[in-house]
Amino acid sequence: MTSDLIVFLVLSLVAVAAALGMVLSRNAVYSALFLVLNFVTVAIFYLILGAPFIAMSQITVYAGAIMVLFLFVIMLLGAESLAPSEVLPWQKWLARGLAFALIAELIYLFWNTRPEIITTPGLVVNSMDSLRAMAMSLFNDFLLPFEVTSILLLVAMVGAIVLSKREKAGQK
Amino acid sequence: MVHVDYYVILSAILFTIGALGVLVRRNPLIIFMSIELMLNAGNLAFVAFGRSHELLGTPNFNPFSGQIFVFFVIAVAAAEVAVGLALIVEIFKTKKNINIDEMNSLKG
Numbered sequence: 128m129t130s131d132l133i134v135f136l137v138l139s140l141v142a143v144a145a146a147l148g149m150v151l152s153r154n155a156v157y158s159a160l161f162l163v164l165n166f167v168t169v170a171i172f173y174l175i176l177g178a179p180f181i182a183m184s185q186i187t188v189y190a191g192a193i194m195v196l197f198l199f200v201i202m203l204l205g206a207e208s209l210a211p212s213e214v215l216p217w218q219k220w221l222a223r224g225l226a227f228a229l230i231a232e233l234i235y236l237f238w239n240t241r242p243e244i245i246t247t248p249g250l251v252v253n254s255m256d257s258l259r260a261m262a263m264s265l266f267n268d269f270l271l272p273f274e275v276t277s278i279l280l281l282v283a284m285v286g287a288i289v290l291s292k293r294e295k296a297g298q299k
Numbered sequence: 300m301v302h303v304d305y306y307v308i309l310s311a312i313l314f315t316i317g318a319l320g321v322l323v324r325r326n327p328l329i330i331f332m333s334i335e336l337m338l339n340a341g342n343l344a345f346v347a348f349g350r351s352h353e354l355l356g357t358p359n360f361n362p363f364s365g366q367i368f369v370f371f372v373i374a375v376a377a378a379e380v381a382v383g384l385a386l387i388v389e390i391f392k393t394k395k396n397i398n399i400d401e402m403n404s405l406k407g
Contacts, residue, residue, distance in 0.1 A: 131301050135301045139305075139309045143309070146313050146317070149320065149329075149332060149336065150316055150329075150333065155326055155328050155329055158328075158329050158332055159332065162332050162335065162336065165313075165336065165339070169342070169343055172306070173346055176306075176346050177350055178346050178349075178350070178365075178369075180366065181346060181366050185373070188377055189335070189373065192377065193335065193377060193380050197328065197331070197332065197380070200387065200388060201328055204388065204391050204397060206326060206328055206391075206397055208326075209326050209397070215400075218322070218323075219322075219323050222319060222322030222323045223319070223323070226319040226322070229315050229318060230311065230315040233311035233314075237304060237307050237311065238304070238308075260363065261366060264361055264367065265363070265367055265370070268361060272371060276374045279374065279375065279378050280378055283377075283382050286381075286385070287381045287382055287385040290382070290386060290388075290389050291385045291388060291389060
């Protein structure tokens with residue numbers, strides 16, 4: 128068993144445990160913090176897979192910006208824990224069964240249809256060269272999607288402002 | 300050496316946990332977080348496949364396309380969270396409650 132495999136197994140154990148903790152914990156603030164742990168673990172996987180830029184974006188955008196927004200809204204609404212509802216009680220058991228079926232299908236599929244055995248060399252964090260090449264690719268081959276993304280972000284920003292704008296009574 | 304299959308199976312496990320969270324939880328904020336978890340699992344598979352094809356030397360394959368797709372997914376997720384959380388705050392303002400079982404009418 129090589130050191131790469133040990134690192135992978137430990138990290139994946141942390142990732143799965145954090146994901147389960149997110150789904151299962153009663154307090155929404157704990158859920159958000161578990162999700163931050165999961166995102167950081169996945170960022171380390173990106174580093175191992177030779178994607179340092181994506182790892183840093185993951186930490187700044189996901190673990191930083193998005194989760195701060197989540198925590199802010201959770202605390203703003205006081206929605207740390209909701210009363211358990213008894214609408215559709217059979218749905219939880221059905222959901223567990225379906226989730227088990229989904230994971231069984233996915234693993235069966237991946238295990239039986241893999242085209243060839245591919246390995247990833249171990250803990251290699253690329254130098255700045257790969258970052259430069261990725262930027263060249265992003266701004267040459269993927270320039271149009273990049274610009275469309277900027278429009279998407281603008282639309283989302285305007286949409287969030289319009290949705291949360293408080294209309295004054297009597298004016299409209 | 301770690302096989303790329305391991306990454307894909309880890310990604311499948313994380314995706315399933317996210318889907319389970321969407322189905323069993325009643326707090327819309329946690330449902331949102333589960334959706335983020337599923338997006339993240341997809342991203343992990345993207346990067347792992349991109350890396351493996353880069354190492355295989357697949358012809359006509361841009362070695363960064365997996366990472367660039369992940370970059371776009373992150374941007375879309377940020378936009379989605381901004382709008383979705385604004386919607387949740389607005390629903391809370393009108394209904395004083397965010398239990399997802401009680402959101403069964405389109406008109407507030």
